[in-house]
Amino acid sequence: MRKNLFAAFLAALAALFVAWLPAPADSVTWTAIRDARIVTVSGPVIEKGTVLIRNGVIAAVGAQVDVPASAWVIDGSGLTVYPGLIDALSSWGLPQAAQAQQQAAARGAQPPQQPLQPQQPQQPQQQPQTRSWGPQDRPGTLSWVRAADQVQPSDPRLGQARNAGFTTAVVFPRQGIVAGHGAVVNLGGKTAGEMVVTPDAGLYLALRPSGYTGFPSTPMGIMAYFRQLWLDAEHYRQALALYASDPVNYPRPAYDRAVEGILGAKRVLLPAEGPVQMERMLKLAADLKTPAVLYGVVRGYEMAQRLKEAGTPAILNVRWPARDRDADPEQEESYRELLIRDLAPTSPAALSAAGVRWAVSSEGMDTPRAVLRALKQSIDRGLKREDALRALTLNAAEIFGVADRLGSIERGKIANLVVATGDLFDDSTRVRMVFIDGVRYLPEPELPTPPAGAPGRGPTSEEGEEQ
């Protein structure tokens, strides 16, 4: 039956490879996945049940669901339905470095660097930067930039992400040290606007010194700058309120887009690779009076207890540290390095055991599928499969305040689903299709993987040396 339907569908769409169901404006479109194993994440697994989608939203889920006669029914027998996976810190769907830099052309902006995105080509500096001398120059501050405004539905990486089961990514701008606001973005849609689930996922802060090109050139200076910026924002807010209440006696504060952007921040994303950085960042977050999410976490196994106490969620970097691909064969590796390399994959289990809310980032991974393989390593080191799945779905949704719409298979949530042939973390499992906003996407041909010569040590900070 499914085959017939599919054939008709293909004919109707003139052999389009990626298919979706065109929904006429006023009609209700029903889709049902029947007789599938349903992993709801928020509740118990339904061994054989149905998910009913109405106009892109989950209308019902359960063992017994009444399916309207007009519904397009997919036979799910032998298949498993998961909530769509969420990449909690991503660049999928954002323009590649060059365009981002043009937008970043701002007073006192830091030298453009994209150190966390090895997939992207190194770009030479676009224009000479004016040197910044202090917080008043708002160095590297692009707090008015919103990732939601930069989303590109044509990004070829979206298809690759969907192939691996990702339906959503939380994307952030990356220029400067106050990089701008992230957005929760569905990885499919006709327009950029359709893709955005929420445009204010949080403000991305980086601890990237200017390299002696201006203030701040040390982590110390950067953190002092963040504090000043937040103080300025609070001052600005109060000045605006006073002016509004009494424009005769209070001056009109000068518009400052840098602090305007700060005032709108629901949360800040702060980098913390290990325990030392974590302590710094927790202190900073308290001073900024803004909820924090730590990203770039590698040594989570040492941070779990403290994160639990602080109630701070973490986004794990699952590019597990590995020996440099072109390391000197005679170079002895230090015990410290080997220890981190060995224990980093145990971070997920440690965080889950401590009850820390954690999610996963695709940063530095060659392919989206590699994220799942990395978590499989953690599963082999004691992580429960359901915890791994939760990190990729509901945890991420909760961290970014979209758990009412994403992250599990429940009535009322956005119909972002993955239909796979088995357990997501098994190597033999194939993703048959994903649904994003109820629209079905079939697997796309894989892009060639990036060459093996990519830097093996993760983040690098080279500036464009080649032409």
Added chain:
Amino acid sequence: MRKMRLILSLALCAAAWGGEKDSFLLRNATIHPVSGPAIQNASLLVIDGKIAEIGPKVAPRGKVKVIDARGLHVYPGLIDSGSPVGLAEIASIRETVDTGEIGDFNPQLRALIAINPSSEHIPVVRANGITTVLVTPGTTGGARGSTSGGLIAGQASLVHLDGWTWEEMEIRRGAAMQMTWPVIQTGRGGGPDLEGLIPGLAPRRVTFAEARRNQQMQVQKIQDFFDAARRYQKAKAAGEAIAPDLRYEAMIPVLDGRLPLMITAAREREIREALEFAARERVRVVLAGVRRPGKTLDEIAKRNIPVVLGTPFVTPLEEDDAYDEPFTLAAQLHKAGVKFCFASFNVQFARNLPFQAGQAAAFGLPYDEALKSVTLNAAEIWGVADQYGSIDKGKYADLIVTDGDPLEIRTQIRMMFIKGVPVDLESKHTRLYRRYMARP
């Protein structure tokens, strides 16, 4: 002040006896010949700058001055087996630094000629008992690689730390040919990258393959240079007409095995390659700046290759090395049967040479070996043991008279003789000391 008085009395003695300037009789001292056990209450007769007699009772010959050294100790003058002292005065003032010439191969250059006999550093170095230095061109030693002075920087010269001119300082103008084995430099490693701090200043990262290729090209350059020198040598021996070339000319003693090739190589890989090269070229080799010999240690011992050790007052090379790895290196070499001496590879801190040996003695090196490593071993390695390095009849009287063990920091050097001539122990340090002590 006491030192001053001693020297004064020495001068008075000399005046009173009116004897030769380089002849004297030293009495009632404990003599440490280094070549043998210490002799208590002994006398030492020096005639015309050479040691004439050692023994419990020595009669003065003619009108030589007599020095009473009751309670004092006599040692041979210490030898620093590598230092650019005299070549560099103030590191940050380019005009005062003459350590090296530009270019990869400069074997024709001799360090001796560039030495400034009036360097302020020389009296400071003497103050701790160092009478003799192998002045090395072109490199400050250690694991600096080939960046500091080419591959063959020139000839190291063995000199006395006293003389009005460099000619007067000379012991051996060509004591070793100075060479640095190329290092594979990737610009990585080193300390932990502090969150990628200061990206602008980070050295350009080179892949290992690229770095290895660069290194291999440098090794090839060395090989080509040796081959060319070898052809020159053969052509010359065969009496063929050949355009004279000072560089190849200077290489002939190296190729003949008369002049040792002093190769700076810190780590196992460089040492291994240098040893293979030396075996292939059949040259005499001295390894310098050795830090982590690893598995090459046995071969160094087996082939009787002498080693010049740098200062142990450094941090270990690898993060996981024991904290005392630099301190125990000498003991490790001794245990393996390697002959070694110490070098400061430094100008300002060359005076700390005796304490380098002292530190090694504190960390497992037998004391006698530690003392030898700054005296007799060095003289043997540089081929002057027939004249220097110990207190033996017939050798030159390079002596220090101390109030204790010279490897001990608290010990004061009371007198110094170079070829039997008393040497002033005043230095910039003692002048400043007096000046500030006199401050009201």
